[in-house]
Amino acid sequence: MSQTPMTVTGAQKLRQELEHLKTVMRPQIIAAIAEARAHGDLKENAEYHAAREQQGFCEGRIQEIESKLSNAQIIDISKLPQTGRVVFGVTVTLMNCDTEEEISYRIVGDDEADIKERLISVNSPIARGLIGKEVDDVVNIKTPAGDVEYEILAVEYR
Structure with a gap:
């Protein structure tokens, strides 16, 4: 396994x-x-x-x-080099490019995911679209409601 x-x-x-x-x-x-x-x-x-x-x-x-x-x-996210890239464990602040609404998510394991607490699974479509990106990057995320464009405002290693 x-x-x-x-x-x-x-x-x-x-x-x-x-x-x-x-x-x-x-x-x-x-x-x-x-x-x-x-x-x-x-x-x-x-x-x-x-x-x-x-x-x-x-x-x-x-x-x-x-x-x-x-x-x-x-x-342990605190022991990873803080490169500014989106990796497992970071908290990412995003801005919806259409609505200018800001939202933060922490990328966690499948068992820890809880959307009400803004904890998203590393295997979720949003997290998969964000992994490897950096601050100021614009990403296009496929959602059930259609494609949504987000700008990465901050990546926090905490």
Whole structure:
């Protein structure tokens, strides 16, 4: 399996979630299963079946996070040379050439992307169109609504 890029912040969030699942959720689920078992007949025990289902989801998520972390290429943007080029992890400020509206995006890994937080995946059409470009470059991005022309106003390595 190939390595997937991830920011330091994204890796920290996944490690925190993994720690929470292992130290908080797992013991709670085990306790719920034990309590449900104490109620007797397991065939018609909805609490037991719900707790077992929750255990399955929890263990699945633990495996998923461990797999993602083991295949992650963690990139610390602060250690990269600040060339002014758009690369993974940077925050890019753009101006829509038609509307003159400014917007900033941070280019992150697939698992970290959250458009509400202005975090876009490195594999998104916008990020793919920006990678390798520099401040003052004008780029044409294909969007579902049609082509949009943006000017790169700033590239921040933070």
